[in-house]
Amino acid sequence: MAFLDTERAVLEALLPGLDAALARHPLAELEQPGSPAVAAFREAGGAALLVPRQNTGIGADPLQAVRLQRAVGARCPSLAVATTMHHFSVASLVETAKHGAGFEWMLLEAVVGKRMLLASGFAEGHTGQSILRPSIRAERRGGEVVLNGSKKPCSLAHSMDLLTASVLMADDDGTERLAVAIVPAETEGVSVRPFWRSTVLAGAESEEVVLADVRLDPQMVVLTDVTADAVLDSLHVAGFLWFELLMSAGYLGTASALVERVLRAGRAPAAVRAALVTDLDAAMLAVEAVARSMRETPDWGEELLVGALTARYAAQDAIARTTAAAQEALGGMAFIGSDEGAYLASASAGLAFHPPSRGRMAEPLCAALDGEPLRVG
Ligand SMILES: Cc1cc2nc3c(=O)[nH]c(=O)nc-3n(C[C@H](O)[C@H](O)[C@H](O)COP(=O)(O)OP(=O)(O)OC[C@H]3O[C@@H](n4cnc5c(N)ncnc54)[C@H](O)[C@@H]3O)c2cc1C
Numbered sequence: 001m002a003f004l005d006t007e008r009a010v011l012e013a014l015l016p017g018l019d020a021a022l023a024r025h026p027l028a029e030l031e032q033p034g035s036p037a038v039a040a041f042r043e044a045g046g047a048a049l050l051v052p053r054q055n056t057g058i059g060a061d062p063l064q065a066v067r068l069q070r071a072v073g074a075r076c077p078s079l080a081v082a083t084t085m086h087h088f089s090v091a092s093l094v095e096t097a098k099h100g101a102g103f104e105w106m107l108l109e110a111v112v113g114k115r116m117l118l119a120s121g122f123a124e125g126h127t128g129q130s131i132l133r134p135s136i137r138a139e140r141r142g143g144e145v146v147l148n149g150s151k152k153p154c155s156l157a158h159s160m161d162l163l164t165a166s167v168l169m170a171d172d173d174g175t176e177r178l179a180v181a182i183v184p185a186e187t188e189g190v191s192v193r194p195f196w197r198s199t200v201l202a203g204a205e206s207e208e209v210v211l212a213d214v215r216l217d218p219q220m221v222v223l224t225d226v227t228a229d230a231v232l233d234s235l236h237v238a239g240f241l242w243f244e245l246l247m248s249a250g251y252l253g254t255a256s257a258l259v260e261r262v263l264r265a266g267r268a269p270a271a272v273r274a275a276l277v278t279d280l281d282a283a284m285l286a287v288e289a290v291a292r293s294m295r296e297t298p299d300w301g302e303e304l305l306v307g308a309l310t311a312r313y314a315a316q317d318a319i320a321r322t323t324a325a326a327q328e329a330l331g332g333m334a335f336i337g338s339d340e341g342a343y344l345a346s347a348s349a350g351l352a353f354h355p356p357s358r359g360r361m362a363e364p365l366c367a368a369l370d371g372e373p374l375r376v377g
Contacts, residue, residue, distance in 0.1 A: 073253025121151025
């Protein structure tokens, strides 16, 4: 069983042909704006990955999903980021559907049937702003809900069929509650503006999505139970669990692609090669441990989320160590001859930039370990 064989076997079993379709393109082509990767993912039926089987989806379990995502990240880092946003939105819809009125299930079946891609807009482009405190307000006007504001960066901005966006919805008593709006991309008032300036991860289409007087049917706005004290409800616990695990697995895959180059080159001492693999695989095993617990436990609680965050921050550290050592092991001629190694190293550092950042979570994690509820503020 060679390095990454397990992950590529899961990818091939669940989304046949995608790995080969991606491997046909040079890395630089997959990672640039207008990347063919998103279309290949859609073509392979990737939209259905987390939709339950009884709703015509593939119904991948958490362990299969993280392994698949590592394989995707090893082939195309931008696609791993972009599709994590899709899977996270689908997983959140599945969670909402369990308590909803039924329209979510219809939507999920449409996602499968029409191969629809879901973008997820939580950030608004300001450092230090919690993704759970959006500035976009949803107002009730007559029989509709009207949205104004913008989301940036928002991956899949050009390919999305639906946008799921966090908004603040004023209740009749004046209190504001976090809600998630589901906005069809072709709705009047939705537009996309350039935002992403870096060449790194530019294939993820992380641009700005502007919402100008966007009118929605109220059933497209799902209220959550997160209030100002930032204690998470079950929808957010489930959402963060999927998000942290899939993101970590995707970026571990990207670092794995660099380590795979060291293994293939075969010149580095065995001790160096073994150290690179054990470091990354240990981090992946932590991600898989939480995924297995999700598979085995029907009630997903804070304990699991603390585990997912622990695995994610450990993955960040493993990525930093292994990508530096792998570039050194590949040597100067590899660095001079191609920018692929440097690219994979810098793309895999992106895990640090997804919410919730380590700095923001240090106090809440320590408080949770002292027995307080976990707050993600
Ligand atoms: C490739 C990529 C794709 C993305 N796609 C999407 C997308 O599709 N949808 C989406 O919603 N978002 C997306 N994002 C954005 C992401 O969700 C973040 O919101 C954004 O990157 C946060 O920016 P920031 O690091 O400047 O801010 P912050 O997270 O605020 O952090 C900046 C720094 O300040 C520190 N810091 C901040 N607050 C505190 C605090 N209270 N205590 C201590 N330290 C603190 C952090 O630790 C960090 O070091 C994407 C990001 C990337 C990199």
